[in-house]
Amino acid sequence: MTLETDVAIIGSGYSAVALALNLVDLLPPAVKISLVGKAAAQGRGIAYATKAECHLLNVPAGRMSLFADRPNHFLAWLAAQGYPWSAEDFVPRRIYGAYVRDSLDEAMKRTGNRAALTLVDAEALGAAAGQDGGLVFALSDGGRLSARVSALCTGAGTRRLPLPEAAIPAAARPFVVEDPWADAWWERLPADADVLFVGTGLTTVDQLLLLKRRGFRGTMHALSRHGLLPQPHLARRADPVETALVPGGGEVSAMLAALRRQAAATPDWRAVMDGLRPVTQALWQGWSAVQRRRFLRHAASFWNVHRHRMAPAVAEEIEALRRSGQLVIHRGRLEALCLRDGRLAAVLKDGTPLAAHLVVNCTGLDRCTVAASPLLTSLAERGLVRPDPHGLGILVDDAAAVLAGDGARTAGLYALGPLTAGHSWEITAVPDIRVQARAVAARINAEVAAG
Ligand SMILES: Cc1cc2nc3c(=O)[nH]c(=O)nc-3n(C[C@H](O)[C@H](O)[C@H](O)COP(=O)(O)OP(=O)(O)OC[C@H]3O[C@@H](n4cnc5c(N)ncnc54)[C@H](O)[C@@H]3O)c2cc1C
Structure with a gap:
């Protein structure tokens, strides 16, 4: 069966909901919007589906409103639910997921009698150009969705x-957790075994907290190229200071040196990092492909740990784990996995072996490759999307309109969120995505109005 809709939103995490809510505000009531995503993830996506109370937002509540033009929306929701948190607090992500879902439900109720916004409990597995323009999506429930x-x-x-x-022998596969969010892998980990996390970013931090809560007694190893953990937020945030960096203002290394100088001359470097937000996308766009590659190779890890920080309470727990010796951070590059005397061992590039009962892949959710998604692969095969050359999602223009294989716009197709990191670099956090969601909703509204 083919469902017909005017606007199809594929995915149902934060980006999808933020776009849907803006569209409900802007579009005439007769325009139909369909949000496609598996029921369990609707309104939560990967980031806010966690049920663990110890998984906190890494941005204070005062900056997590769904809407850029209504900065107190989340705070008002918290107060209406009777929660005690205020603007500077780091709220459990579970609660934030409830806020996003609740806001979606409220919009559905508002539009209910017009059936303007509907949820489709399915995954979009592929898509092709429709006969009358637009796209037709093949859904995991066997149906199709046609959208203008x-x-x-x-x-x-x-x-x-x-x-x-070839670097992972078949016998080692059962001991490798490729997606730490997909199953309860910790139930397969004996309480006193060793575990190796590949990656030392926020995904690893989440897993460390979970294990600690479960009374895990073994050693937690975490490995990354630079061995850098995210930096902590301060309990009281300093106001951002205006950055000294000018987009298009020279080589990556010179700009980073200027950033370091400014940070050293400011009482708290965080104020300098926070002051970068208004110009970050322009800085990235001012670099050539070679300069972007250089930044990704030499500076992105340092950038990320200073830019995407841990809540203070989380940082204290991680520091305590390190001090006690239960958490060991390793600097190096994973070369292969093997089984030695029936035990799994990770082999680093310098030859060092690291024994572990399980190896958990925490190499990050901030890089979207087309190959990882059947839908994106299908669109790329038809020349309707083009992968970013640095593996940062797909190519879009300044209006978030998707660029086809030939470089022209794919008519009626937009992209939002981390999928557009190749264009914007920093487009993973709520304060950035909500601005993009509003702009894309306005573009779609104009496109629908133009017929
Ligand atoms: C663990 C974690 C913690 C984070 N914490 C914060 C934070 O505290 N503050 C902050 O500002 N940002 C945070 N972020 C950044 C976060 O990425 C964004 O806030 C935001 O959630 C991104 O939303 P998204 O909808 O683009 O992607 P996702 O959350 O990944 O949602 C995409 C959804 O689409 C679904 N989907 C994918 N393909 C298809 C398909 N073909 N058909 C149907 N459905 C599909 C996926 O299953 C998923 O549910 C965090 C990210 C992570 C991973």
Whole structure:
């Protein structure tokens, strides 16, 4: 059966909901919007589906409103639910997921009698150009969805361990957790075994907290190229200071040196990092492909740990784990996995072996590759999307309109969120995505009005 809609939003995490809510505000009531995503993830996506109370937002509540033009929306929702948190607090992500879902339900209720916004409990597995323009999506429930305008909000997805297939022997596979969000892998981990996390970013931090809550007694190893953990937020945030960096203002190394100088001359470097937000996308866009590659290779890890920080309470727990010796951070590159005397061992590039009962892939959700998504692969095969050359999602223009294989716009197709990191670099956090969601909703509204 083919369902017909005016606007299809593919994905149902934060980006999708933020777009849907803006569209409900802007579009005439007769225009039909369909949000496609598996029921369990609707309104939560990967980031806010966690049920663990210890998984906190890494942005204070005062900056997490769904709407850029209504900065107190989340705070008002918290107060209406009787929660005690205020603007500077780091709220459990579970609660934030409830807020996003609640806001979606409220919009559905508002539009209910016009059936303007509907949820489709399915995954979009592929898509092709429709006969009358627009796209026709093949859904996991066997149906089809035809839409005049579509928006891809499929998130960053998950990446596989950064190893060639041949570097993981078949016998080692059962001990490798490729997607830490997909199953309760910790139930397969004896309480006193060793575990190795590949990656030392916020995904690893989440897993460390979970294990600690479960009374895990073994050693937690975490490995990354630079061995850098995210920096902590301060309990009281300093006001951002205006950055000294000017987009298009020179080589990556010179700009980073200027950033370091400014940070050293400011009482708290965080104020300098926070002051970068208004110009970050322009800085990235001012770099050539070679400069972007240089930044990704040499500076992105340092940038990320200073930019995407841990809540203070989380940072204290991680520091305590380190001090006690239960958490050991390793600097190095994973070369292969093998089985030695029936035990799994990770082999680092310098030859060092690291024994572990399980290896958990936490290499990040901030890089979206087209190959990881059947839908994006299908669109790319038809020349309707083009992968970003740095593996940062798909190519879009300044209006978030998707660019086809030939470089022209794919008519009626937009993309939002981490999927557009190739264009904007920093487009993973709520304060950035909500601005994009409003702008894309306005574009779609104009496109629908123009017929
Ligand atoms: C663990 C974690 C914690 C974070 N914490 C914060 C935070 O505290 N503050 C902050 O500002 N940002 C945070 N972020 C950043 C976060 O990425 C964004 O806030 C935002 O959630 C991104 O939303 P998204 O909808 O683009 O992607 P996702 O959350 O990944 O959602 C995409 C959804 O689309 C679904 N999907 C994918 N493909 C298809 C398809 N073909 N058909 C149907 N459905 C599909 C996926 O299953 C998923 O549910 C965090 C990210 C992570 C991973």
